[in-house]
Amino acid sequence: MKINNDYNVPILMYHSIGVPRKDWNWNYLTCPFEKFEEQLKAIKDLGLKTISLSELYDYMVLKKKLSEAVIVITFDDGYADIWSYAYPLLKKYNMCGTVFINPEFVDPREELNPLYCCDGHTAGVPTSGFLSWKEIQKMDVERVVYSESHALTHTWYPVSEEIIDFRHPNDEYKWMTWNAHEGLKHSLQIENFELVKLGQPVYKNEKSLLKRRMYQDESLDAFLVDFVCKNGGHDFFQRENYRVTLYEQVELYRSNNSTQVSFESEINYHERIKHELLTSKVILEEKLDRKITFLCWPGGSATKVGMEIARDLGYNFFNSARDMKIEERNSIKNVLGGGDRVKRFTPIIYFNGKEDFDSKIIFANSMWMKFYFYRYTKKPLSKYWFKVIRLLANFYYKRKFK
């Protein structure tokens, strides 16, 4: 397909590819493998070539012209199914993608996981967990799935003394388990309930790179965990007013004890950002034996300072993130000379916006992939068509899911 210099390269953003799991609270992030294959077929039918992020850098920053229409496929977080499902499917269609890795989540196992045979049978193919270094290396060497940095921890930290909740059965504060067991993160995609400290206060929190962190009062933690333990443990949470009871215990504790929280200094915060970005880069470069220059900010957690630090460390290409105003982010075009920030989208038809077990999401079929592509690349009119069709689809699925 012939293209112009204003060709806006579509960049697809996925997380997990495979079989959505009922026991994972972020299971809406899993694009069913059948849909993924349909989408790859549509990409092929459209005559699009998949390229790496370094080739995209050449186009957007170094202004090297493209000779044909291309597309970029990306996967965040390094889930194990990128090896099991995305890798064999990309290979089947002779395509490539890029996965963003958090070294702290990489599985230390030595053996390679079983692969999906692209025949519809999924028995024995893992549906959870994280990639191992061997898998990451093999996919990168074969130029099927390249790796780039997604920083180090991909976690959250408390940022204020305000207690917003308490750890309770089936809660959504997995990051607290991660922080308490850093070495086990690769095994904690699905919560390990034995590691949850029931009753532990949950403070107002933020993505790790966004704000100065607070170190919480461990003696208050211990006090509340002990209180829950002595009052039924798991069963304590059957009480309708358990939160009220726990807030009362917090008051009681605070009236008899001085609080022990401390806040990170501005300098230490900057050092921590530097540590995350540099460690991730160094580990990946050592494992893959090549330069890592793309940083995908986890959850868009860039700040002005964070961007400065990242550039100083040698990153030169980034996703659009929270350091930019919404209008600024929306106006990004992945075009020739378009700059060092890229805009991505997830190919979905419908999403009810709930980021938990209750999420309803429909990933794009091949017809939608074609719509997406036309919106990106064709005359302005298709943009409006797309909006109309999207509204109708939203209306339809909203009713359907009621």
Ligand SMILES: [Zn+2]
């Ligand atoms: Zn992520």
